[in-house]
Amino acid sequence: xxxxxxxxxxxxxxxxxxxxxxxxxxxxxxxxxxxxxxxxxxxxxxxxxxxxxxxxxxxxxxxxxxxxxxxxxxxxxxxxxxxxxxxxxxxxxxxxxxxxxxxxxxxxxxxxxxxxxxxxxxxxxxxxxxxxxxxxxxxxxxxxxxxxxxxxxxxxxxxxxxxxxxxxxxxxxxxxxxxxxxxxxxxxxxxxxxxxxxxxxxxxxxxxxxxxxxxxxxxxxxxxxxxxxxxxxxxxxxxxxxxxxxxxxxxxxxxxxxxx
DNA sequence: ATGCCTTGTCGCACAAGA
Numbered sequence: 001x002x003x004x005x006x007x008x009x010x011x012x013x014x015x016x017x018x019x020x021x022x023x024x025x026x027x028x029x030x031x032x033x034x035x036x037x038x039x040x041x042x043x044x045x046x047x048x049x050x051x052x053x054x055x056x057x058x059x060x061x062x063x064x065x066x067x068x069x070x071x072x073x074x075x076x077x078x079x080x081x082x083x084x085x086x087x088x089x090x091x092x093x094x095x096x097x098x099x100x101x102x103x104x105x106x107x108x109x110x111x112x113x114x115x116x117x118x119x120x121x122x123x124x125x126x127x128x129x130x131x132x133x134x135x136x137x138x139x140x141x142x143x144x145x146x147x148x149x150x151x152x153x154x155x156x157x158x159x160x161x162x163x164x165x166x167x168x169x170x171x172x173x174x175x176x177x178x179x180x181x182x183x184x185x186x187x188x189x190x191x192x193x194x195x196x197x198x199x200x201x202x203x204x205x206x207x208x209x210x211x212x213x214x215x216x217x218x219x220x221x222x223x224x225x226x227x228x229x230x231x232x233x234x235x236x237x238x239x240x241x242x243x244x245x246x247x248x249x250x251x252x253x254x255x256x257x258x259x260x
Numbered sequence: 261a262t263g264c265c266t267t268g269t270c271g272c273a274c275a276a277g278a
Contacts, residue, residue, distance in 0.1 A: 010267050036268060061268055062276060112278055152278075171278065206278065207265035250266080
């Protein structure tokens, strides 16, 4: 089973790009972030024509997440538990059957948190604490679980071409990175890094200042595998070439192949 | 130091992104 995640930065603006990539990559499950659409406005027909079931958790104008799945999910849950007053659409998870068991897949759009020192940064850290609590509860089931998405965290210096350029950024703050480590230490495997321990891996290049041309990238899109999912890890990759196409997202797809 | 681009919005500039 191939599972992918991609922050597409606007599903309507990226529709042609997304269809092209889906036909090439042929993932069984796709987690999307920043769909920037309400549920009713999501162009579901274009994805259904490719054989996908479409589950969205959208909102107007910004944020919004979705899960596309070749097999119809057994169950779908929307929103990250822990704060009923949180209006941001940043979390959706689905139980999806493979040929050998069920995997729970979450599409995550973790808050950016900039600028630091504001309520945006405290919202990010609070959201990460809620994610940790939810992940801890899910791990207790001891089932295959994949947390996939735009985590908006640069885990290590090697995950940025120019780490010094990010020292004042919410993505690279000690608190953000510590929360990331706490989450991973619950028992997750960072799939892409596990497959390529020493490689230069980036998933985002800013639109501005020629970041792509200068390879001024960062790795912030991640796939965390529970022990039961990690046992089945066959391969992982980053579809970097998507960034060089016409009208690209500033993020590129990341994927894992699980033997299930 | 700031903006650099891009998307979406009851657009005609601005918020949000990272």
